[in-house]
Every structure is written in C-alpha cells, then in structure tokens.
Amino acid sequence: MRVSAVFLILLLATPAQAVDSVSVAVASNFARSATELAERFRAETGIDVRLSNGSTGKLYAQILNGAPFDVFLAADTERPARLEHTGHAVAGARFTYATGALVLWSRSASDCHALLSDENSGRIALANPKTAPYGKAAVEFLSSAGYWDSVSKRAVYGENINQTLQFVATGNAVMGLIAKSQLNAPQLPEAACTWEIPSSSYSNLEQQVVLLLRAADNDNARRFFEFLRSDAALEIIGRHGYEVSP
Amino acid sequence: MNIFGPMWLSIQLAFFTTAILLVIGTPIAWWLSQTRARLKPAVQAIVAMPIVLPPTVLGFYLLILLGPDGAIGSWWVQLTGSALTFSFTGLVVASCIYSLPFAVQPMQNAFESLPRKYLERAWTLGASRLDAFFTIAAPLSLRGFISGIVLSFAHTLGEFGVVLMVGGNIPGETRVISIAIYDHVESLNYAAAHRMSLLLVGFAFVVLVTMFVLNRRWGER
Numbered sequence: 001m002r003v004s005a006v007f008l009i010l011l012l013a014t015p016a017q018a019v020d021s022v023s024v025a026v027a028s029n030f031a032r033s034a035t036e037l038a039e040r041f042r043a044e045t046g047i048d049v050r051l052s053n054g055s056t057g058k059l060y061a062q063i064l065n066g067a068p069f070d071v072f073l074a075a076d077t078e079r080p081a082r083l084e085h086t087g088h089a090v091a092g093a094r095f096t097y098a099t100g101a102l103v104l105w106s107r108s109a110s111d112c113h114a115l116l117s118d119e120n121s122g123r124i125a126l127a128n129p130k131t132a133p134y135g136k137a138a139v140e141f142l143s144s145a146g147y148w149d150s151v152s153k154r155a156v157y158g159e160n161i162n163q164t165l166q167f168v169a170t171g172n173a174v175m176g177l178i179a180k181s182q183l184n185a186p187q188l189p190e191a192a193c194t195w196e197i198p199s200s201s202y203s204n205l206e207q208q209v210v211l212l213l214r215a216a217d218n219d220n221a222r223r224f225f226e227f228l229r230s231d232a233a234l235e236i237i238g239r240h241g242y243e244v245s246p
Numbered sequence: 247m248n249i250f251g252p253m254w255l256s257i258q259l260a261f262f263t264t265a266i267l268l269v270i271g272t273p274i275a276w277w278l279s280q281t282r283a284r285l286k287p288a289v290q291a292i293v294a295m296p297i298v299l300p301p302t303v304l305g306f307y308l309l310i311l312l313g314p315d316g317a318i319g320s321w322w323v324q325l326t327g328s329a330l331t332f333s334f335t336g337l338v339v340a341s342c343i344y345s346l347p348f349a350v351q352p353m354q355n356a357f358e359s360l361p362r363k364y365l366e367r368a369w370t371l372g373a374s375r376l377d378a379f380f381t382i383a384a385p386l387s388l389r390g391f392i393s394g395i396v397l398s399f400a401h402t403l404g405e406f407g408v409v410l411m412v413g414g415n416i417p418g419e420t421r422v423i424s425i426a427i428y429d430h431v432e433s434l435n436y437a438a439a440h441r442m443s444l445l446l447v448g449f450a451f452v453v454l455v456t457m458f459v460l461n462r463r464w465g466e467r
Contacts, residue, residue, distance in 0.1 A: 058432045123332060128415065130433040156332045156414030167414065171315040172331045 021048035022215075022224045023068055025059040027075035027207065028160040029100060029134055029179035033240040034073060040236065041227050047220045055160035057131025063088055063212065070215035071225055073097065073207070075161075076133040080208040089210035097228050098242035100205035102137050102197040103183060105168060106175035112195035115175050116147045119154070122174030125167040128157045135161070137202040138177035144201050179205075180241040207242075249441050251418065252426035253449075259334070259422060260402040263341040264349070267398050268391075270342070271349035275394075276379065278350070279357035294347045301344070301407025308340050308412050332414035337422070340412055341402045348397040356390020357383060389464050396457040400450060 026034040031053045038049035052059070052069070060079040063069060064086075072089070074080050077096070083089040104112045115121045127135030135157070142148045156172075158164030161179050168176035169189055180196060182188075199205075209228055215221035227233055234244045278290060296304065312319045312330035318339075322330050330336035360383055368378040384391070406424040413420035415429065423442055430439035 055432070057434075061432055061434050064434070123329075123414075125414075128429070128432075130429065156416055159410065159415075170309055170313055172309060172313040172329065173414075 020046075020220050021050055022070050022218070022221045023050050024052070024071045024073060024224070025063065025067070025069040026051050026053050026073045027056045027059070027133070028053050028162040029075055029181055030073055030098065030207065031162065032185065033098075033181060033237055033242070036236050036240075037228070037233055040232060041224055044227075044232075045220075045223060047223065049224060053160075053162070055128065055132040057128075058160070068214065069212055070218055070221035071209060072212055073209045073228075074133075075100065075205065075207050076136075077206050077208045080210040083210055083212070087213065089212050090216050093211045093225070094208050095229065096206050096245065097209045097233075098207045098237050098244055100134070100207060100242055101180040101199060102134060102141060102202060102205065103178055103180045104175060104193070104195040104197060105165075105178050105183070105191055106193050107168065107171065107189050108174055108192055110192050112175070112193040115193070116142075117150060119150045123154050123156050123167075123172070124151050125156050125158055125164045125173035125176035125178075127161045127164045127177075128159060132158075132160055132164075133205060133207075134177070134179050135164070137205055140202040141177070141197050183241060249438070249445060252421050252423040252442065253445060255334075255418065255421065256403050256423040259337055259341060259405075260399045262338050263345055263402045264395055264399045266338070266342050267345060267349035268395065271346065271394065271398075272353060275350045275353035275390075276357055276383075278354045279360075293350050296344050297347050301405075302411065304340070304344060305408045305411025308336075308343075308408065312336050312339065312412065331412050332416060332420060334419050336412060337409060337420055340408045341405055344405060344408055345398040345401045348401045349394040352393035352397060353387065353390045356387035356393075360386055389461055392457060392460055392464070396453060400453055403446070403450070 024034065024038075031051070034051050038051060041047065041049055054062075056075040056079055059067075059069075059072060060074070060083070063072060063083065072080065072083065080089065080094050084091055084094055104116070106112060106115055109115050109121065116124075126138045129135040129139045139148070142151050156167060158167055161182065164176050165178045165182050165185070167173040168178070177197070183191075183194065209225065211221065211225045231246075234246060238244045274289075274293065278286060278293075309331060310316050312322075314320060314323050314329040319330050330339060364382050364386070365378055368382050369375070373381065404424065405422070406428070409420065409422055409425055410428070413422070413425060415421050415425055421429075423446060427439050427442045427446075430436070430442065
C-alpha cells in the first residue's frame with residue numbers, strides 16, 4: 001500500500017510539460033543544425049524547443065500513429081506532402097528549408113572511386129533506403145552509376161543516417177554514403193577521402209518542413225515554423241552544408 | 247522479402263547460441279553451485295549482468311570490441327580475413343553474452359538442489375568427479391538443463407537491441423526476425439509485420455508449452 005502511494009506521488013511529480021515549449025521531429029541528418037536553430041530561437045524568444053531525432057520514415061510513421069509533435073523537419077518532400085494530403089499537417093504551409101547533398105566518406109582509403117568499384121574493399125554503410133531519404137538517394141546513385149552489383153553484397157544498413165556515419169567512424173565499415181551536413185560533426189575522425197556525389201545521379205534531397213495539425217493554433221509552434229525561413233536561420237542552415245533558397 | 251528467411255535465421259542463431267551456452271554454461275553453473283570461494287558473488291554478478299544492463303551498453307561495447315579495430319575484432323580479422331561486426335558469427339558471440347544468465351541460472355539452481363550425499367557416495371565408490379557429474383548430477387538435473395536450453399533459445403529468438411547496434415540489417419546474414427519486423431513497422435508495411443509477429447507469437451507459445459509439459463513430466467518422476 002505504502003509502495004503504491006509512493007509510486008503515485010512519483011507519477012504526479014513527473015515534470016509537467018512546459019506550456020510554452022515546441023515539440024519538433026527532426027530527420028537525423030539535420031539534428032545538429034536543428035540543435036543550433038533551437039538555441040538561437042530560445043535566445044531570441046525564450047521559447048523552448050524539444051527535438052526528437054530519427055529517420056524521416058520512422059518519424060512519419062510515428063506522426064501517423066499520433067505522436068505529439070508540432071513541427072516535422074523531414075529529409076524529403078514526399079512524406080510532408082503526404083501528411084498534408086491526409087490532413088495530418090496544416091495545408092499550404094509546407095516549404096523547403098534546406099537541400100542536402102550525398103557524400104561518400106572513408107577513414108581508411110584515399111581513393112573513393114576505387115573503394116566503390118573494388119568488390120573486395122570492404123563494407124559500405126548506407127542508411128536504410130526504405131525509411132531514410134539519404135539511403136534512398138544512395139541506392140539511386142549506386143544503381144545509376146553501375147556500382148550496385150559491386151556494392152549490394154557488402155552493404156550494411158544504418159537505421160538512420162547518424163548510425164550509418166557511426167558505422168564508418170568506428171571503423172566497422174570501410175566507407176559510407178552520408179549527408180554532407182554530417183562532415184563537420186565534432187569529434188569526427190579525419191577522413192581519408194571525401195567525395196561529394198554529383199547531384200544529377202540521384203533524385204534530389206530537397207528537405208521540407210510541415211506544421212502539424214495539432215499545432216495549427218499554437219502560436220509558439222508557428223513562430224518557430226516561421227523562424228526557419230528567417231535570415232538568421234538560413235545562415236545557420238547554410239553553414240551546416242545545405243543549400244538554402246531565400 | 248519472405249517471412250521465413252528472417253525466421254529461419256533467428257532459429258539458426260538461437261540454435262548455435264544455445265549449443266555453445268550449454269558447453270560453456272554447464273561448467274560455470276557447476277562451479278558456482280559447488281564453490282565456497284570468496285569470488286563467487288563477483289562471478290555470479292558478472293553472469294547476471296546482461297539481465298540488468300540495457301542492450302545499448304552491450305551493443306556499444308561489442309561494436310568497439312568486435313570491430314576491425316577492436317581487441318577481439320582485429321584478432322579475428324587476422325584469423326579469418328573478415329570482421330565480426332555485421333556478421334552472423336558476430337551475432338552468435340553477442341547472443342552468447344546476452345543469453346548467458348538464462349542458461350547458467352536454471353542449471354545452477356538445479357545443481358544446488360542436488361542432495362550432496364549422492365555425489366559423496368559416488369566418490370567413495372571410486373567414481374571420478376567427471377564420472378559422478380555425468381552419471382549422477384547431470385541426469386538428476388535434467389529439469390535445469392531443459393529450462394536453461396529453452397530459456398536461452400527463446401531469449402536469443404527475442405533479441406533485438408544488440409542486433410540493431412552490431413548487425414547492420416543484412417538480409418540472410420544479420421536481418422533476424424525482430425529486425426525484419428522493426429523494418430516493416432517503420433516503413434508502414436503492417437501486413438508483413440503482422441505475418442511475422444504472429445508467426446513469432448505462435449512459435450513462442452508452442453516452445454513454452456512444450457517446456458512446461460516436459461518439466462511437469464520429469465518433475466513427477
């Protein structure tokens with residue numbers, strides 16, 4: 001009896017959600033940029049932003065199943081558009097906040113091209129193409145450039161683009177196809193080769209943001225949503241290796 | 247992707263893990279049941295640790311230890327030419343650590359409940375310690391063995407977090423059924439997720455019922 005009373009008190013004492021905070025779902029490749037944006041936004045407005053990272057596909061599935069997010073920073077245009085269609089996002093508000101790029105990255109070999117064509121050069125890490133847009137772009141590039149036969153047998157799949165980079169950074173994979181924005185991650189081991197994949201060889205990595213329906217009347221969420229296209233935000237996003245269009 | 251590929255892979259993983267744990271776990275369990283060494287609590291704690299630690303802790307250390315730059319991984323690369331991470335062999339190593347307590351603890355319990363006089367009689371009759379173990383202790387501890395086998399098999403079948411961290415989701419190699427289900431759920435392919443999950447639910451039920459039936463039958467003897 002006493003134990004359950006203590007338990008009840010603990011339950012009641014769990015931190016109440018700060019009324020004026022904004023919940024944001026963020027595609028993994030954008031996690032660090034979003035952290036910096038959130039800090040800047042808090043400094044300007046005093047409003048807290050709570051970030052949840054994951055692959056775009058995973059966050060999308062969570063939103064369809066009622067996850068309590070106000071804003072969704074996706075890594076593609078397809079899922080934000082679908083959310084608008086199905087009435088999960090505020091119609092007409094969707095916009096492109098960044099355009100990413102795909103990069104082949106290795107710690108151990110200096111010739112990126114040779115790594116791809118040599119079947120015995122070791123494991124290559126990709127993000128899961130079913131849920132991560134960067135993984136999908138990676139498969140598109142590998143197929144269109146004729147590398148898929150050499151690569152498919154030695155590919156390992158990260159759950160999202162951050163795990164993909166982690167596989168390479170820890171030396172468990174020889175190379176990885178990652179997001180350009182990840183290159184300036186702190187504590188990243190020095191690269192032996194970095195090759196920015198020509199954007200013509202994959203369908204683009206335009207990244208869109210939507211205001212989710214539950215935040216339609218939430219002023220703080222709207223402010224953060226609008227803040228994403230301010231000059232200050234564009235400067236931060238550009239600095240992280242994305243193309244931005246003012 | 248068919249349903250049975252990942253299921254079969256999981257069954258293979260569980261089979262190898264259980265077989266290895268039976269070989270490694272039995273002497274550990276026997277030693278723990280007989281010893282009065284001061285070290286005993288420490289060894290017991292090490293064996294039980296995978297129950298307490300989150301799979302992320304095991305996965306993190308295994309990723310570092312088993313990788314091509316790691317202590318065990320680099321040695322393995324020299325030996326076989328390939329790394330342990332992202333391989334079926336690596337998953338077997340990970341599962342042996344992950345499921346160790348589930349093999350050792352039931353066996354240890356069975357050994358501890360064994361009347362000591364049986365063993366002493368065997369010894370006075372001239373049986374060697376090994377002899378006495380195989381002719382007296384092991385047959386009388388059959389229930390402990392069955393529980394250990396079934397639990398480590400079932401626990402390996404249900405393994406997820408560690409595999410997510412060191413597996414790399416490779417079809418036919420490391421995409422075990424729990425990972426395949428996760429994949430389907432994440433990509434909203436609920437039909438496939440349902441088929442695999444139901445298969446697993448049915449399988450788990452049959453395995454556990456079999457264990458309890460066997461346990462009761464042997465318990466009555």
